[in-house]
Amino acid sequence: MFTFLKNYFLDLFDLFYPNICLACSQKLLKGEEIICFRCESELPQTGNWLEADSGLVKRFWGRVPLQGAATLYHFHKGNEVQHLLHQLKYKGRQEIGEHLGKLFGNQLIQANSIIKDVDLIVPVPLHWKRLKVRGYNQCDFFARGLSLAMNVPWSSTALERTHENISQTKKKRYDRWGNVADIFSVCDAEQLKDKHILLVDDVVTTGSTSEACLQTILKTPGTKASFVAIASAR
Ligand SMILES: [Zn+2]
Numbered sequence: 001m002f003t004f005l006k007n008y009f010l011d012l013f014d015l016f017y018p019n020i021c022l023a024c025s026q027k028l029l030k031g032e033e034i035i036c037f038r039c040e041s042e043l044p045q046t047g048n049w050l051e052a053d054s055g056l057v058k059r060f061w062g063r064v065p066l067q068g069a070a071t072l073y074h075f076h077k078g079n080e081v082q083h084l085l086h087q088l089k090y091k092g093r094q095e096i097g098e099h100l101g102k103l104f105g106n107q108l109i110q111a112n113s114i115i116k117d118v119d120l121i122v123p124v125p126l127h128w129k130r131l132k133v134r135g136y137n138q139c140d141f142f143a144r145g146l147s148l149a150m151n152v153p154w155s156s157t158a159l160e161r162t163h164e165n166i167s168q169t170k171k172k173r174y175d176r177w178g179n180v181a182d183i184f185s186v187c188d189a190e191q192l193k194d195k196h197i198l199l200v201d202d203v204v205t206t207g208s209t210s211e212a213c214l215q216t217i218l219k220t221p222g223t224k225a226s227f228v229a230i231a232s233a234r
Contacts, residue, residue: 023080034099044074068114068226075231094141101145119195121154127161158191184216194222201229
């Protein structure tokens with residue numbers, strides 16, 4: 001009787017406050033969480049974690065030495081991935097980050113990717129001013145999801161962002177390197193020392209911000225680095 005009543009009230013609650021898929025906005029069915037099964041199978045996965053020299057890895061060639069680099073989805077204007085990232089970043093839906101982190105972490109382990117052999121997961125930090133306005137760093141939740149799936153610790157206290165870098169988008173690609181190179185600094189080298197660090201970001205476009213962050217990490221003795229993001233723009 002109790003179970004019956006519980007289900008009755010849950011169904012009633014669902015009628016007024018339906019859980020919707022945060023990618024396609026359709027109502028979630030029983031057993032679905034955050035993203036519906038259809039979206040989970042149809043969102044455009046890159047599969048680039050299966051290639052040693054993917055286009056993404058090549059984006060970093062000659063710029064920063066990496067063990068591996070991978071992104072879960074392709075990102076383009078107007079697609080469901082952009083919708084997901086927008087909600088994660090600006091609408092307070094942090095659970096998207098953790099969900100995708102778990103999903104991607106499991107993929108990396110199953111694929112026996114080099115990226116699974118990491119010692120510490122580090123999200124790209126937000127500048128404190130940005131953090132104060134938004135209230136959270138969207139990359140922290142992605143890092144936590146990866147950490148849970150991969151059984152590797154994560155830390156948001158090893159690095160800090162010292163500059164906001166607002167003017168960056170107005171500059172030409174070449175100028176950006178100089179502009180971003182010193183926007184991060186290490187605040188706890190002991191956490192990084194002699195480790196394979198997995199840097200995580202939400203979306204990668206030119207790769208210049210993640211490159212700057214990776215270069216900062218690699219200044220610490222004995223470190224190696226890999227990089228993952230939820231999505232990459234082609
Ligand atoms: Zn959906």
